[in-house]
Amino acid sequence: MTVWAFVADVHGNYRALERAERLAQARGADRFAVLGDFLGRGQPAACVAWLRQHATLAVVGNRDIDHLALVEADDQAYLRALPTLAGAEDFLITHGDAKLHRALCTADEHRGFRRAYAELAAANKRLWFFGHSHHARVWRKAGPEGPPELLDPDCVALDRATADLRYFVNVGTTGRPLGGRGPASFTLYDSARGELARVAL
Numbered sequence: 001m002t003v004w005a006f007v008a009d010v011h012g013n014y015r016a017l018e019r020a021e022r023l024a025q026a027r028g029a030d031r032f033a034v035l036g037d038f039l040g041r042g043q044p045a046a047c048v049a050w051l052r053q054h055a056t057l058a059v060v061g062n063r064d065i066d067h068l069a070l071v072e073a074d075d076q077a078y079l080r081a082l083p084t085l086a087g088a089e090d091f092l093i094t095h096g097d098a099k100l101h102r103a104l105c106t107a108d109e110h111r112g113f114r115r116a117y118a119e120l121a122a123a124n125k126r127l128w129f130f131g132h133s134h135h136a137r138v139w140r141k142a143g144p145e146g147p148p149e150l151l152d153p154d155c156v157a158l159d160r161a162t163a164d165l166r167y168f169v170n171v172g173t174t175g176r177p178l179g180g181r182g183p184a185s186f187t188l189y190d191s192a193r194g195e196l197a198r199v200a201l
Helices: 014-026 044-054 062-066 073-081 106-111 114-123
Strands: 003-007 031-034 055-058 086-088 091-093 127-130 137-142 149-151 165-170 185-190 195-200
Touching (some): 014 044, 014 185, 106 114, 114 127, 127 185
Parallel strands (some): 031 055, 127 165
Antiparallel strands (some): 137 149, 185 195
16 A cells, blocks of 8 residues: 655745654655645755655756755755656646646646646546645546536545546645645545545644
8 A cells, every 4th residue: 555645835844844744654654745846945955855865756846946046056956857747656746837837737727627637648647736826625527628626625535437537636835825725734645545635734
């Protein structure tokens, strides 16, 4: 059984990252996927050190590129080398900024996730995990032209029997909650059971 913890938008908040790690491991997480924007004021070097030690998968965020000067040259090189798209098992990950990936970005919500659906179908993946907007939400969509259905992000059981269903998971922000967008959080995915859960910090 694999339980993934998806962390995004830490923005240098190492204390929140440590708390997320403890909560994730207490819930059985054995792999971490990091969705970008690790850098920011606070403890950026400690956050990158954590990333290098713990992340099974990681993609770069727009703020990582913008704030490279906050860390030493070796960490800068590491962040520059991170991809903008990665995947494992039945999912893809991006940060969510359109400048980093035109199809797998938060703006696709306004297009009914048509581009994201096509990307997932072409890659033969069922889920896309992202961050960027600091707002944890989950949608599912049946078919390329079907309307996205907003689900409860706190607990989702995937329907794996319906072949054309795809899921779009904004994991929220671990380190910098914004007014009206919910608390700091991360998302767990039990890939064996097909279950998603948002965990508030």
